[in-house]
Amino acid sequence: MGDKSDVRRPRRAELAKFYGGEEGRDNKAAAAAAAAMGEEDEAASDDPHDINGAAFDAESFSQRLIRDSSLSQLMAQETEVVRQVGALDSDMQTLVYENYNKFIAATDTIRKMRVDFRAMEDEMDQLADKMHNISVFSAQIGDSLGDRRRRIGELSGTHALLKKLQFLFELPAKLKECIAEDDLGAGVRYYLRAQRVLDQYEHMASFAGIKSDCDAIMVELRKALLERLGDPTAAPEDLSLHVDLLLQLREPPEELCSAYLRTARVRLDESLGVMRAQVKLFSGDGVMDKDDKERPSDAYVAPMDILEFVDHGCNTFVSDLCLVIASYSDTFLQQEQHQQHKKKNKGERDSSPPSSSLVDQEMAEKKLVSFVEELNSTFFDALRERLRLEKKTEDTAIRVRALDRFHRRYGTNCECTLFDFPHLKLKE
Numbered sequence: 001m002g003d004k005s006d007v008r009r010p011r012r013a014e015l016a017k018f019y020g021g022e023e024g025r026d027n028k029a030a031a032a033a034a035a036a037m038g039e040e041d042e043a044a045s046d047d048p049h050d051i052n053g054a055a056f057d058a059e060s061f062s063q064r065l066i067r068d069s070s071l072s073q074l075m076a077q078e079t080e081v082v083r084q085v086g087a088l089d090s091d092m093q094t095l096v097y098e099n100y101n102k103f104i105a106a107t108d109t110i111r112k113m114r115v116d117f118r119a120m121e122d123e124m125d126q127l128a129d130k131m132h133n134i135s136v137f138s139a140q141i142g143d144s145l146g147d148r149r150r151r152i153g154e155l156s157g158t159h160a161l162l163k164k165l166q167f168l169f170e171l172p173a174k175l176k177e178c179i180a181e182d183d184l185g186a187g188v189r190y191y192l193r194a195q196r197v198l199d200q201y202e203h204m205a206s207f208a209g210i211k212s213d214c215d216a217i218m219v220e221l222r223k224a225l226l227e228r229l230g231d232p233t234a235a236p237e238d239l240s241l242h243v244d245l246l247l248q249l250r251e252p253p254e255e256l257c258s259a260y261l262r263t264a265r266v267r268l269d270e271s272l273g274v275m276r277a278q279v280k281l282f283s284g285d286g287v288m289d290k291d292d293k294e295r296p297s298d299a300y301v302a303p304m305d306i307l308e309f310v311d312h313g314c315n316t317f318v319s320d321l322c323l324v325i326a327s328y329s330d331t332f333l334q335q336e337q338h339q340q341h342k343k344k345n346k347g348e349r350d351s352s353p354p355s356s357s358l359v360d361q362e363m364a365e366k367k368l369v370s371f372v373e374e375l376n377s378t379f380f381d382a383l384r385e386r387l388r389l390e391k392k393t394e395d396t397a398i399r400v401r402a403l404d405r406f407h408r409r410y411g412t413n414c415e416c417t418l419f420d421f422p423h424l425k426l427k428e
Contacts, residue, residue: 172213188245232266236327253359264324271317275382306402314409332364
């Protein structure tokens with residue numbers, strides 16, 4: 001009988017799977033075991049005497065059972081079949097009841113959803129009506145305020161025009177204030193901002209008076225900028241700023257290049273003056289006269305040896321000359337390759353003044369090359385004269401050290417200058 005009970009398990013599992021009962025879902029292991037047993041008995045499913053097989057023949061099964069079984073076995077078989085039928089009916093009723101409850105619950109859920117969606121549709125219809133009303137009101141407000149909007153636009157344009165006129169009428173006072181407060185850059189910006197309007201309407205009496213006053217003030221401002229450009233104590237950055245402002249005011253670039261180099265030459269001439277004075281001291285000609293204007297300081301009262309002489313020349317003249325070249329190039333020369341190289345390797349921003357495009361590059365470069373070559377010639381003359389005065393044989397080692405030091409320092413400065421400004425054709 002145990003074997004027959006095991007045979008019923010695949011059918012119960014199939015019923016549970018078809019109707020989706022809780023027992024079938026919660027007892028997956030039992031269903032898997034029953035499926036495995038069913039696979040083992042698949043070979044026997046074609047037997048007409050297998051009550052669970054697809055080829056089961058009731059008539060043949062009954063005749064065989066009557067022929068081969070005793071009365072007690074027949075009675076036991078009948079009892080077992082009746083029990084199995086009752087168990088299957090009970091399982092089927094349970095599955096049907098569970099699925100019926102699920103169907104009822106699903107029906108209730110769908111009914112509630114219909115009610116909820118109907119309420120939502122009503123709310124959406126109300127919202128659409130309200131949005132339509134808002135659109136209508138917005139159109140009405142736009143129509144009613146259209147004239148005011150137009151008037152406000154006209155007033156805004158008039159206000160902007162009045163502000164520009166006010167700026168023009170206050171421009172002479174602003175320029176004087178900038179000169180008094182030493183803010184020459186702001187003064188140049190103010191003037192350039194109004195220059196086009198003043199030139200365009202100078203035929204009108206009111207604008208002609210403003211233009212005349214501004215031109216007179218700008219003459220004073222240009223004079224102040226030129227005086228600062230000629231100040232030898234000014235920093236290179238300040239000189240570049242003054243040149244940029246003067247270029248914006250359309251000052252002749254050639255004159256600005258010459259003025260810049262004249263200012264830079266003052267300090268370089270001081271270094272060369274010290275070197276020339278040292279040559280005179282070492283040659284026995286004595287110190288220079290106290291009234292000599294080329295004498296920059298008392299730094300050369302005592303004669304220097306050849307090492308000190310070379311150190312002084314490299315640390316003052318050569319270094320200052322390299323700084324002048326760098327500042328002049330940044331101020332006057334277009335350096336597209338130089339600036340791209342700096343930005344690629346150092347991530348620096350382009351520092352070339354925008355007004356450098358107004359300068360004739362060939363002219364500016366020729367002036368710089370001529371300036372450097374002239375000063376270098378004077379420097380090497382002083383150095384050669386000082387070396388000729390070294391006549392002691394025991395000082396040969398010191399002279400060699402001095403020449404080696406000069407070669408290394410001068411070469412390093414020249415290489416740095418030519419690397420940063422490869423467009424310059426300077427003679428080393």
